[in-house]
Amino acid sequence: MTLPKAAASNPPLRRIYPLLCAHFGHRNWWPGDTTLEIIVGAILTQNTAWSNVEKAIGNLKKQRLLSVKRLREIPVEELARLVRPSGYFNQKAKKIKNFIAFLDTRYAGSLAGLRRAPLERLRPELLRVNGIGPETADSILLYALDKPVFVVDAYTRRILVRHYYFEPDPSYDEIQERFEKELETDLDLYNDFHAQIVATGNRYCRSRPRCAGCPLEHLPHREE
DNA sequence: GACCAGGCACATC
DNA sequence: GATGTGCATGGT
Numbered sequence: 603m604t605l606p607k608a609a610a611s612n613p614p615l616r617r618i619y620p621l622l623c624a625h626f627g628h629r630n631w632w633p634g635d636t637t638l639e640i641i642v643g644a645i646l647t648q649n650t651a652w653s654n655v656e657k658a659i660g661n662l663k664k665q666r667l668l669s670v671k672r673l674r675e676i677p678v679e680e681l682a683r684l685v686r687p688s689g690y691f692n693q694k695a696k697k698i699k700n701f702i703a704f705l706d707t708r709y710a711g712s713l714a715g716l717r718r719a720p721l722e723r724l725r726p727e728l729l730r731v732n733g734i735g736p737e738t739a740d741s742i743l744l745y746a747l748d749k750p751v752f753v754v755d756a757y758t759r760r761i762l763v764r765h766y767y768f769e770p771d772p773s774y775d776e777i778q779e780r781f782e783k784e785l786e787t788d789l790d791l792y793n794d795f796h797a798q799i800v801a802t803g804n805r806y807c808r809s810r811p812r813c814a815g816c817p818l819e820h821l822p823h824r825e826e
Numbered sequence: 827g828a829c830c831a832g833g834c835a836c837a838t839c
Numbered sequence: 840g841a842t843g844t845g846c847a848t849g850g851t
Contacts, residue, residue: 644832645833647831647832647833648832648833648834649831649832649833649834649846649847650831650832650833650847650848650849651830651831651832651848651849651850652831652832653831653849653850654831654847654848654849654850655832657848657849658848686847686848687848687849688847688848688849689831689846689847689848689849690833690834690845690846690847690848691846691847691848692846692847693834693835693845693846693847694846697834732834732835733833733834733835734834735833735834735835736833736834737832737833737834738833738834741832753832755832755833756831756832756833757832758832796832799832800832803832804831804832808830808831809829809830809831810829810830
């Protein structure tokens, strides 16, 4: 693996965290109150701005739908209507239903049972649910179920590539493996580090970056 | 009006 | 295995 010379002067990955944390403060993530709300939010936020997800979650809360029982009973068309503001609403309604069906089949509909299962078993199971890919699975595992997996998202990829930690188009697994290898296995660190990355992405490193003031501004970075 | 946002599945080569 | 496409709303 060859990286440009600029990468040589980069601090190790784990040193990025304190830089971000000093800037944004401890984030105390995920934005959601219950296990189920976090799981639903993880599905609804796929390729979607969080502000839109909030509207959809608000609709679900208003209808008291954030329970396994109510989500099991509601017709998928009705669910789609309620999550409409989050975009891809037909697909996302199905995905939520798919998760509930998985929970019913494998864990007798019990979130507590799900939470008790070991990570090594849970991750492959979640990835087999249609509509749950690596990021959604890992968000559920880390933020809803307190399992120590590092979540990789578009911001993670964009920021690390821009600062020469990876060549363009790194794979999900490649990025995740590197974080998990170079960091202590620590739930709170995984939780807050990813939250810091999202804060950085939202504020400074969207597809059209605004680097001025970014806590990583002084690191070597690719142009454009 | 164009572009973008905390993906994923599926078709095709 | 790599690449392309559909899915869709709401903010800038």
